[in-house]
Amino acid sequence: MSAADIHLTDAEQHAATALQHHFDNMEQQRVAGTLGMWVFLITEIMFFGGLFTAYVLYRTLNAASFAAGSSGLNVKMGAANTVVLICSSLTMALAVFYAQTGSRRMQIIFLLVTWALGATFLVVKGFEYAEKFRDNHVPWLNFQWEGKMPPGASVPSIRMFYWIYFVMTGLHAFHMIIGLGMLGFLIYFAWRGRYTPEYHAPVELGGLYWHFVDIVWIFLFPLLYLLGANLTH
Amino acid sequence: MSAADTPIDPLNPVMPDPSALPADSPEWRVKFPHVNYINAHYGIKSWLLTKDHKRIALLYLASVTVFFALGGAYAIAIRLELLTPPGDFVQAHTYNKLFTQHGIIMIFFFLIPSIPAVLGNFLVPLMIGAKDLAFPRINLLSWYIYIAGALFTIWALLNGGIDTGWTFYVPYSTSFSNTYVVVAGLGIFITGFSSILTGLNFIVTIHTMRAPGMTWFRLPLFIWSTYATSLIMVLGTPVIAITILLVALERLAHIGIFDPRLGGDPVLFQHMFWFYSHPAVYIMVLPSMGVVSEIVATFSRKNIFGYSFVAFSSLAIAIFGFLVWGHHMFTSSQSVYASMIFSFVSFAVAIPSAVKVFNWTATLYKGSISYDTPMLYALGFIGLFTMGGLTGLFLAALGMDVHLTDTYFIVAHFHYIMVGGALMGYMGGLHYWWPKITGRLYPEGWGRFSALVIFVGFNLTFFPLFLAGYMGMPRRYHAYAEEFQVLNVMSTAGASILGFGLLIPGIYFLWSMRYGKFAAPNPWPATGLEWRTLSPPPTENFASTPIVTWEAYEFRPIEEMEVIGPAPEQSSRPVPGLTTT
Ligand code: HEM
Numbered sequence: 001m002s003a004a005d006i007h008l009t010d011a012e013q014h015a016a017t018a019l020q021h022h023f024d025n026m027e028q029q030r031v032a033g034t035l036g037m038w039v040f041l042i043t044e045i046m047f048f049g050g051l052f053t054a055y056v057l058y059r060t061l062n063a064a065s066f067a068a069g070s071s072g073l074n075v076k077m078g079a080a081n082t083v084v085l086i087c088s089s090l091t092m093a094l095a096v097f098y099a100q101t102g103s104r105r106m107q108i109i110f111l112l113v114t115w116a117l118g119a120t121f122l123v124v125k126g127f128e129y130a131e132k133f134r135d136n137h138v139p140w141l142n143f144q145w146e147g148k149m150p151p152g153a154s155v156p157s158i159r160m161f162y163w164i165y166f167v168m169t170g171l172h173a174f175h176m177i178i179g180l181g182m183l184g185f186l187i188y189f190a191w192r193g194r195y196t197p198e199y200h201a202p203v204e205l206g207g208l209y210w211h212f213v214d215i216v217w218i219f220l221f222p223l224l225y226l227l228g229a230n231l232t233h
Numbered sequence: 234m235s236a237a238d239t240p241i242d243p244l245n246p247v248m249p250d251p252s253a254l255p256a257d258s259p260e261w262r263v264k265f266p267h268v269n270y271i272n273a274h275y276g277i278k279s280w281l282l283t284k285d286h287k288r289i290a291l292l293y294l295a296s297v298t299v300f301f302a303l304g305g306a307y308a309i310a311i312r313l314e315l316l317t318p319p320g321d322f323v324q325a326h327t328y329n330k331l332f333t334q335h336g337i338i339m340i341f342f343f344l345i346p347s348i349p350a351v352l353g354n355f356l357v358p359l360m361i362g363a364k365d366l367a368f369p370r371i372n373l374l375s376w377y378i379y380i381a382g383a384l385f386t387i388w389a390l391l392n393g394g395i396d397t398g399w400t401f402y403v404p405y406s407t408s409f410s411n412t413y414v415v416v417a418g419l420g421i422f423i424t425g426f427s428s429i430l431t432g433l434n435f436i437v438t439i440h441t442m443r444a445p446g447m448t449w450f451r452l453p454l455f456i457w458s459t460y461a462t463s464l465i466m467v468l469g470t471p472v473i474a475i476t477i478l479l480v481a482l483e484r485l486a487h488i489g490i491f492d493p494r495l496g497g498d499p500v501l502f503q504h505m506f507w508f509y510s511h512p513a514v515y516i517m518v519l520p521s522m523g524v525v526s527e528i529v530a531t532f533s534r535k536n537i538f539g540y541s542f543v544a545f546s547s548l549a550i551a552i553f554g555f556l557v558w559g560h561h562m563f564t565s566s567q568s569v570y571a572s573m574i575f576s577f578v579s580f581a582v583a584i585p586s587a588v589k590v591f592n593w594t595a596t597l598y599k600g601s602i603s604y605d606t607p608m609l610y611a612l613g614f615i616g617l618f619t620m621g622g623l624t625g626l627f628l629a630a631l632g633m634d635v636h637l638t639d640t641y642f643i644v645a646h647f648h649y650i651m652v653g654g655a656l657m658g659y660m661g662g663l664h665y666w667w668p669k670i671t672g673r674l675y676p677e678g679w680g681r682f683s684a685l686v687i688f689v690g691f692n693l694t695f696f697p698l699f700l701a702g703y704m705g706m707p708r709r710y711h712a713y714a715e716e717f718q719v720l721n722v723m724s725t726a727g728a729s730i731l732g733f734g735l736l737i738p739g740i741y742f743l744w745s746m747r748y749g750k751f752a753a754p755n756p757w758p759a760t761g762l763e764w765r766t767l768s769p770p771p772t773e774n775f776a777s778t779p780i781v782t783w784e785a786y787e788f789r790p791i792e793e794m795e796v797i798g799p800a801p802e803q804s805s806r807p808v809p810g811l812t813t814t
């Protein structure tokens with residue numbers, strides 16, 4: 001009996017313990033989990049979709065105010081965060097790859113790197129929010145506008161831009177926090193050696209979720225940050 | 234040791250000679266009880282922590298029944314106030330709370346979860362031959378989320394209630410109402426996630442857990458309509474969630490998104506609200522349509538006429554249902570061109586509903602019809618739903634709607650569909666599957682009697698409201714002009730009959746759980762997989778995974794059908810209730 005055989009039975013055992021009682025086999029369980037995650041992501045799209053609709057409506061009605069409001073955001077921090085998140089998507093994809101190919105060490109490393117990148121994003125976001133607070137740009141708490149005022153812009157609409165900014169990025173950050181919790185869970189079980197080439201569905205599903213949250217940001221960044229980048233007055 | 238103390242292996246029971254001991258006799262069940270999902274475990278914990286879809290269905294059944302009673306109590310108060318023209322029984326602001334809370338409870342806490350979460354939960358795995366839903370833990374979680382949302386809402390009610398109408402229209406809800414809008418809204422927000430999770434679970438289960446041989450076109454039509462309902466739940470509910478969140482932010486922090494003083498647009502709220510809430514009316518009625526398809530086939534002993542048309546009409550309703558929300562906004566500031574399109578699509582969405590009605594009727598044609606209680610409810614559904622749908626077409630016509638909007642005509646229209654349709658379907662379904670759910674029969678005579686009482690009471694309650702509305706009586710006022718009194722007295726009288734009629738099943742269902750006759754696995758008899766396992770089913774539903782080799786609604790001589798047994802040598806054993814030759 002070769003070592004490979006022993007490894008296989010081991011893995012099969014793993015697979016067997018991971019199979020929940022109401023599924024017939026691992027394949028069915030995996031497909032169900034994946035489909036479930038996709039359906040969940042569709043509900044997320046609908047959820048954010050309501051906000052995007054409001055954004056489109058008010059931006060169409062108050063284009064100048066939205067550009068003005070946008071010029072008050074910190075494009076550099078936003079851009080840095082975009083890079084951070086895109087990198088984290090890459091490292092997440094690599095973590096999934098190493099889960100599939102069965103390298104426990106690399107899997108853990110890339111999950112940890114993803115976690116660190118996600119945390120970096122949130123820290124930068126925190127600095128940004130603090131900056132907004134300092135500049136009196138937080139509606140409800142202390143909103144005042146002394147920034148650019150192109151023709152057609154009005155303070156209430158600029159204030160509305162900041163509301164939309166805070167609600168959208170706040171909900172996004174909330175999803176990031178959940179993502180970090182989920183990564184922590186994956187790291188723990190990866191460290192315990194739970195994920196094998198036969199059974200690594202949780203890593204794949206976590207990856208789907210993580211990419212989704214990234215993609216939301218990819219839409220948020222240009223819509224919120226880049227509108228007013230070349231306003232001159 | 235007597236036979237009664239010996240634990241009996243449910244999958245391997247020693248069968249008595251059926252000629253000596255009738256299978257549905259109490260002695261048989263006492264001598265040969267099988268372990269089923271109800272008696273498999275005891276204790277409150279075994280219910281509150283269960284992951285069995287059948288037990289979760291019963292948890293939902295108990296909770297939606299409580300809410301139905303509560304919503305009914307509000308209805309009684311409303312009808313009492315409307316007995317006389319002046320506002321004498323309650324003040325205007327109390328009345329506003331009554332109809333608001335009636336609507337919120339009946340819609341979000343009774344009708345939306347009723348059939349999907351009770352019957353759907355119980356039946357989806359059984360009908361497709363699975364052991365459970367795809368995500369049993371999420372299923373249990375959905376019930377807890379429902380309860381959490383319900384507690385929030387009850388808290389709002391106890392603290393003084395809410396008076397915005399179930400529609401939460403801004404700016405009243407955000408700037409003027411002094412009631413517990415945010416708390417009640419939060420309750421609905423939370424409950425929404427329970428319905429999202431239920432829908433998600435159904436979609437995944439139907440896609441991935443069908444038994445071998447159970448192809449899409451062999452699925453019972455109840456599954457098709459549950460699938461369509463789940464699509465709406467998954468696509469629509471997140472939108473109402475974000476809408477309520479924005480209302481709460483608007484109310485608490487004045488973000489301005491719905492407030493014209495701050496540059497916002499109140500009509501945006503109406504768009505977002507109805508984008509969910511029109512499809513939501515189909516969440517309420519589609520499952521009932523599925524129930525009716527099952528019942529009509531079984532009690533006319535025929536395959537449903539045009540099975541695939543009925544199946545696809547469910548999907549068509551789910552899809553078109555998302556394109557007609559503007560018909561609730563004909564008298565808002567919505568562009569008249571948008572209104573024309575919404576009007577046109579609303580007419581179009583009536584087509585798939587009509588397809589169903591025609592196909593049920595065609596199924597009845599030359600069928601061998603028996604008028605058991607479920608069938609009475611199903612026939613009631615067909616007639617009342619047709620009236621509700623046809624009056625919907627009145628409302629979808631632009632000119633007509635300007636006259637009828639915000640009158641009692643609307644109230645009558647949607648009650649014909651939501652009570653005459655959705656509730657009748659739910660009651661029919663409960664009766665139809667009661668023997669499977671509890672293993673006991675309800676008293677058939679009382680069942681038929683109460684179905685007729687409910688039908689009469691319902692029509693007497695709501696038909697006069699069509700007339701009152703047509704003559705111009707506005708909805709949502711606690712006082713009204715003298716000339717409407719006759720119609721309103723009729724309606725209140727009808728409501729008492731309706732309420733009385735609904736009490737009867739409430740009593741005999743409870744009674745039958747203890748004293749009802751034992752039910753055979755397939756009492757009607759019907760063809761679905763759920764009837765090929767014991768009543769009540771064992772926890773794992775089937776002794777072995779069923780292999781489906783027959784088409785849906787393939788009515789054959791009764792003797793041929795058998796409970797799917799554990800081992801091949803047992804498959805020819807006498808089956809309770811089926812050995813009636
Ligand atoms: C046959 C297709 C249907 C059509 C064409 C239709 C049409 C309409 C229209 C145009 C209105 C708006 C009236 C107004 O506010 O002026 C309306 C209201 C309503 N319909 Fe329908 N309807 C249909 C089916 C249904 C179904 C299946 C349900 C429920 C299960 C339903 C429930 C409601 C409710 C709850 C309202 C009133 C909402 C409110 O303002 O409180 N309808 N319907």
Ligand SMILES: [Cu+2]
Pocket residue numbers: 510511514557558560561
């Ligand atoms: Cu509608």
